[in-house]
Amino acid sequence: METVTVNTASASYPVHIGPGLLDETGALAAGVTGSRTCAVVTDSNVEPLYAARVCRSLQNAGFTVRLHVFPAGEQSKNLPVFGEILEFFARNQLTRSDLAAALGGGVTGDMAGFAAAAYQRGIDYIQIPTTFLAASDSSVGGKTAIDLAAGKNLAGAFHQPRLVVCDTDTFRTLPEEAFADGAAETLKHGLIADRDFYRFLMSEDIHARIDQVVRRNVEIKAAVVGEDEKEHGRRKLLNFGHTLGHAIEKVSGFAVTHGHAVAMGMVLASRAAVRLGHSPAGTLQEVQSACRRLGLPVECPYTAGQLFAAATADKKRDGGNIDVVVLEEIGRAKTVRLDMEGLRSFTEAAL
Ligand code: NAD
Numbered sequence: 001m002e003t004v005t006v007n008t009a010s011a012s013y014p015v016h017i018g019p020g021l022l023d024e025t026g027a028l029a030a031g032v033t034g035s036r037t038c039a040v041v042t043d044s045n046v047e048p049l050y051a052a053r054v055c056r057s058l059q060n061a062g063f064t065v066r067l068h069v070f071p072a073g074e075q076s077k078n079l080p081v082f083g084e085i086l087e088f089f090a091r092n093q094l095t096r097s098d099l100a101a102a103l104g105g106g107v108t109g110d111m112a113g114f115a116a117a118a119y120q121r122g123i124d125y126i127q128i129p130t131t132f133l134a135a136s137d138s139s140v141g142g143k144t145a146i147d148l149a150a151g152k153n154l155a156g157a158f159h160q161p162r163l164v165v166c167d168t169d170t171f172r173t174l175p176e177e178a179f180a181d182g183a184a185e186t187l188k189h190g191l192i193a194d195r196d197f198y199r200f201l202m203s204e205d206i207h208a209r210i211d212q213v214v215r216r217n218v219e220i221k222a223a224v225v226g227e228d229e230k231e232h233g234r235r236k237l238l239n240f241g242h243t244l245g246h247a248i249e250k251v252s253g254f255a256v257t258h259g260h261a262v263a264m265g266m267v268l269a270s271r272a273a274v275r276l277g278h279s280p281a282g283t284l285q286e287v288q289s290a291c292r293r294l295g296l297p298v299e300c301p302y303t304a305g306q307l308f309a310a311a312t313a314d315k316k317r318d319g320g321n322i323d324v325v326v327l328e329e330i331g332r333a334k335t336v337r338l339d340m341e342g343l344r345s346f347t348e349a350a351l
């Protein structure tokens with residue numbers, strides 16, 4: 001088992017990474033909390049695969065366990081399903097000294113984490129990521145959210161988990177496309193922060209080196225959120241590919257998954273950045289060939305007009321402005337502040 005410690009202004013917690021860790025969940029959770037009741041939230045795909053093992057492990061460590069299952073998919077990351085999780089907590093008389101656990105991918109982690117942030121003004125929770133994406137990105141850093149009709153992640157809270165338990169064996173049951181979603185956020189980390197990691201991804205079999213890959217992802221993310229927990233500055237760099245990526249998800253009605261949309265978004269942002277003089281020539285080709293190597297799309301099926309309309313509802317708008325992330329070189333990124341006309345030009349240059 002490998003452990004990375006995340007230190008933010010509001011919390012410090014361990015991220016344990018390794019094979020077979022689901023069976024250690026109870027012991028690891030008991031080590032960070034005095035809670036006796038644990039409310040496990042999971043989705044309908046993950047429940048038959050892993051819920052029994054996690055619940056058994058928690059029970060063996062002395063927890064009384066309650067389980068809530070919601071229909072899998074981004075389409076569930078909304079107010080009604082969020083409300084059902086809060087009602088489940090209340091029905092089971094969870095108190096502020098009890099614990100919630102998010103077992104699943106980023107949808108589960110974001111939504112159960114937000115429910116933990118909101119219920120009784122905040123209860124403790126742990127993350128048990130079962131997708132490569134959740135392990136490498138969403139389970140770490142404390143961003144929790146649900147989607148609103150106007151766009152992705154428009155309601156949420158910063159609420160750090162007490163613990164992250166990442167059993168890398170769980171990725172074996174992921175469909176190839178879902179694994180590629182995690183590769184997109186992994187590539188993002190290399191492109192914005194670590195050229196050597198990017199080169200590693202371009203030369204190694206990431207399936208065979210998965211524990212090492214997750215660990216480096218978590219280290220990169222921990223360093224960023226340790227410096228800027230609430231996204232006032234450096235954390236914005238983690239949004240590389242996300243302004244247009246979120247627009248693609250929205251325009252597709254969430255038929256395009258988050259990781260695939262981020263991959264397209266990174267390609268589009270790189271094309272616009274090269275054309276507008278923010279990134280060196282050759283950046284686009286590097287990002288495109290990296291996406292292809294990792295089984296990710298490089299073409300976007302939507303028009304600039306569709307993406308601009310969707311992106312203007314993005315939460316990262318600050319007054320009339322929006323920060324887009326561009327690569328200064330492979331391994332180093334910066335933000336560029338655009339007004340709405342600037343965003344229109346950026347989107348047109350992206351396609
Ligand atoms: P997801 O949670 O929908 O999981 C993808 C699919 O895989 C689902 O159908 C799920 O049921 C299934 N699944 C999960 N684990 C499985 C396993 N081990 N075996 C088989 N199937 C499994 O999506 P995701 O890609 O994990 O996460 C995407 C979400 O994460 C988006 O909503 C995105 O906005 C969010 N996100 C949040 C952050 C953050 O910092 N909070 C960062 C990145 C992404």
Ligand code: GLY
Nearest residue numbers: 141143235238239
């Ligand atoms: N995935 C973006 C962030 O955590 O800030």
